[in-house]
Structures are given as C-alpha cells and as structure tokens.
Amino acid sequence: MASTPLTTHAPPRRRVRAVLSWLHLWVGLTVGIVFALCSLAGTVLVFHVDLLKLQHPQLAQHAPVADGRVLARLIERWGPEGMRSLDLPREDLPVWQAYFEDGHRQYFAPEDGALLLYRSHHDDVLMWLHEWHVELLGGKTGKEVLGVFGWTSLALVLIGLYLWWPRSGRYLAQLKVHAGPPVRRWLSWHRSSGVVLLPLLLLATVTGIGMVYGRGFQKVFVAAFGGENVKAPELPKDTASIDWTKAIAQARAALPDARLARVSVPDPDEGVVAFRAQANGEWHPVGRSTVSLSREGRVLQTVDATTHRLGLRMSQALYPLHVGAVGGTTMKWVTAVIGLLPAFLLVTGFLFWRRRRGHR
Structure with missing residues (x-):
C-alpha cells in the first residue's frame, strides 16, 4: 500500500497511479479488515470436520453404517421439527449429520439414532465462524454485503498488481525481500508475498465471489462452455410409506460407483425421494450427482x-x-495458508504506511 499525493500537474499516467495508490491504501485499510477477518475464519473452517471431532470425540467412535431403519426413525421423529436433509455416515464423520430449517445441526448415532450433539451459531464457535464467513452474521443481507466486499477486494488485488508491475527485465529485483530499513522491509514483504501467491489468492477470492453469485456465475459458464441443470422429476402427491432400507439400496444400485452422501427429507405427501451422491472423479465433497426415487423405491x-x-x-x-x-x-493446507494472506497484507501495508508517514 502506498499513499501518493494527488496532483493535477503530474502526467496522466502518474495521476492515474496516484489515484490507484490512494484507493489501494484507504480502501485496503477499511474493506481489507473485513476481507482479512473473513479469510481468517476460512482458514479455521478448512479443518471444520477435524476440529469438530477434536471438540466432540464421541462423533468419531462409530462405524460409518447407513441403516435405513435408523434413517426412518430419524425422519419420523425430527422431520416435523424442521429437519430438511441428512448427510449419511462416512469415513471421516461416521454419524448422521442433520440440517434444520433454522440453520442448526444435529448429530445422531448410526446404530440407533441417539442424539449425540446439537450445534448452532449461537453456541458453537465453528458454526459462528461459518455464519461470519458466508454471510457476515447478517443472513441474506449480510451475504449481499459480503459479495460487494468480495468484488472490492478483487479490485484491490488487481490494483496492487498494477502498482507492483515493474519495467521489463526487473521482475526478480521487484520481488526481492528486504530486511531494512523498516519502510522498505514492510513494502517488500507486502508486495512480494502478494505477487508470489497471487494465483492462489485470486483463486480463493474469485471462487468466494462465485459462491455468493452462484446463479450468475453458472449462467456465464454455461453460456460460454455449455451445460444445463437437469430438472428433478415430479410426481403427484403421495402418502405411501417409504422403505428407507430399500431406498438406500436402490439409490446405491443406480450409481454403483458413487458414494451416497445426502438424503433430502421429503414432505409428508411429496412423491419423490432425492439422494445426492459423489461419483468417482467429482471434486465436491457431497457430490452433485443425484438419484431420484418414487416412494415405492422405483x-x-x-x-x-x-x-x-x-x-x-x-x-x-x-x-x-x-x-x-x-x-x-x-x-x-495451501488453502489454509492462503486464508492467512489477506491479514498479512493488511498488517504489512499498514506498517509501511505508518513508517512512511513518520518519515515525512
């Protein structure tokens, strides 16, 4: 971050650089604080499941078995209380993880459905960090504000790259890290770390913005490279009971090379039973593959x-x-380290500005 005096007498290019330098400083010291705090929360959340099991070791003391009879009892007991979906027990979290309409989560033993843990952002630090990271604790409005901060942060990163860009043949010299004096040290640390890690910082920032504006990004990608969402089938309302043991078996048989990951809790008269699965080669930890069944298991x-x-x-x-x-x-681990970078850039940029102002 550099603070260059604005002047109307400088050449146009220098004036542009002065304006961008001023914006990079002052916007960075305001929006950059939120960006840094969100990124720090993201660093912790990279290890969400690991930390959850460390906090609550009882969650790891089970065999990852998805019993249809247990699932039926859970849906009958908790469906009327707002349970909307459940993650099936898996190797790294061998319990039923249930998601509720109000945002809280509950965890059940795979053997008998016993309640093991209740979590919400009101009483769990990891859930609180998640709410902060994705919507600044402000619900839909907070998510929209976060989107604006995301675009602003992306602009700051690109402005910083422009301000760093050296003349041809001086790239390595511009990347050199200096031990002193303090003004030069903080500036070189700020610039060099930002430029060296720029691809990863851009990846984290752009994907974060893309998650806030998911529909818009999807329209752009689909328009440019093809593809469209497949609509789930619709059936007339049906109140027939569901054999969940059969449903799980049928879903697994429909995608034999995939891992069943999540099941939606159907409304009492809904005709379609929906599973999500992670097929071989999918990156998404829950998967975007789907299996839809009728209530009788077809x-x-x-x-x-x-x-x-x-x-x-x-x-x-x-x-x-x-x-x-x-x-x-x-x-x-790389993702976790990148989450620390915005805070590092904020601190080094501030120290450079303070030292430079003290020398004037």
Whole structure:
C-alpha cells in the first residue's frame, strides 16, 4: 500500500497511479479488515470436520453404517421439527449429520439414532465462524454485503498488481525481500508475498465471489462452455410409506460407483425421494450427482455429474476449489495458508504506511 499525493500537474499516467495508490491504501485499510477477518475464519473452517471431532470425540467412535431403519426413525421423529436433509455416515464423520430449517445441526448415532450433539451459531464457535464467513452474521443481507466486499477486494488485488508491475527485465529485483530499513522491509514483504501467491489468492477470492453469485456465475459458464441443470422429476402427491432400507439400496444400485452422501427429507405427501451422491472423479465433497426415487423405491432419474458439459462442471467446481477439497491434504493446507494472506497484507501495508508517514 502506498499513499501518493494527488496532483493535477503530474502526467496522466502518474495521476492515474496516484489515484490507484490512494484507493489501494484507504480502501485496503477499511474493506481489507473485513476481507482479512473473513479469510481468517476460512482458514479455521478448512479443518471444520477435524476440529469438530477434536471438540466432540464421541462423533468419531462409530462405524460409518447407513441403516435405513435408523434413517426412518430419524425422519419420523425430527422431520416435523424442521429437519430438511441428512448427510449419511462416512469415513471421516461416521454419524448422521442433520440440517434444520433454522440453520442448526444435529448429530445422531448410526446404530440407533441417539442424539449425540446439537450445534448452532449461537453456541458453537465453528458454526459462528461459518455464519461470519458466508454471510457476515447478517443472513441474506449480510451475504449481499459480503459479495460487494468480495468484488472490492478483487479490485484491490488487481490494483496492487498494477502498482507492483515493474519495467521489463526487473521482475526478480521487484520481488526481492528486504530486511531494512523498516519502510522498505514492510513494502517488500507486502508486495512480494502478494505477487508470489497471487494465483492462489485470486483463486480463493474469485471462487468466494462465485459462491455468493452462484446463479450468475453458472449462467456465464454455461453460456460460454455449455451445460444445463437437469430438472428433478415430479410426481403427484403421495402418502405411501417409504422403505428407507430399500431406498438406500436402490439409490446405491443406480450409481454403483458413487458414494451416497445426502438424503433430502421429503414432505409428508411429496412423491419423490432425492439422494445426492459423489461419483468417482467429482471434486465436491457431497457430490452433485443425484438419484431420484418414487416412494415405492422405483428409480425415476439418475444424474452422474461427471457427464455434465464443461460450463456446468466449472460452476460446480467453485465450492470444492474454495474450501480446498481438491488435491488432498496438500491443497487443504495451501488453502489454509492462503486464508492467512489477506491479514498479512493488511498488517504489512499498514506498517509501511505508518513508517512512511513518520518519515515525512
């Protein structure tokens, strides 16, 4: 961040640079604070499941078995109280994870459906950080504000790149990190870290914006590269009971190479039973593949997300890229480190500005 005096007597290019430098400083010291705090929360959330099991070791003391009889009891007991979907037990979180309309989550033992844990952003720090990271604790309005901050942060990053850009042949010299004096040290640390890690910072920022404006991004990707969402089938209202053991077996048979990940809780008279699955090759940790069944267990539709055209696959890749679900443990740690970068840029930029002002 550099504060260059604005002057109407300087050449046009220098005036543009002065304006951009001023914006980079003062917008960075305001919007940059929110950007940094959101990113720090994201760093923690990369390890959400690991930290959850560390906080509540009882969640890891089970075999990851999805019993249809247990699922039936859970839906009968908790469906009327706002339970909308459940994640099936899996290796890294071997319990039923239920999502409720008001945003809270509950965790149930896979053996008998016993309630193990209740969490909401009011009483759980990880849930609170999640609400802050995705909507600034402000619901739909907070999410819209976060989107504006995201675009502004992207502009700051690009302005910083423009201000750093050296003359031809001086790129390595411009990347050199200096130990002193303080003004030069903070400026070189600020610039060099931002430029070296720029691709990853852009990836995190753009995918974050893309998640806020998911529909808009999907329209752009689909228009440019093809693909369209497959509409779920519709059936007349039906009150027949569901054999959940059969439903799970049928869904697995419909996508034999996929992992069943989530089931939606149907309304009492809804005719379609919907599962989400993670097919081989999918990046999304829950998967975007789907299986739709009738209440009697007849397969109505099977969608393998890996067969979608490029545009839709690009849209569906935004979330896994943002949370570090691609590339295994290495990418997970890289994503966590990138979450620290905005705070580092904020601090070094501020220290440079303060030191420089003190020398005037």
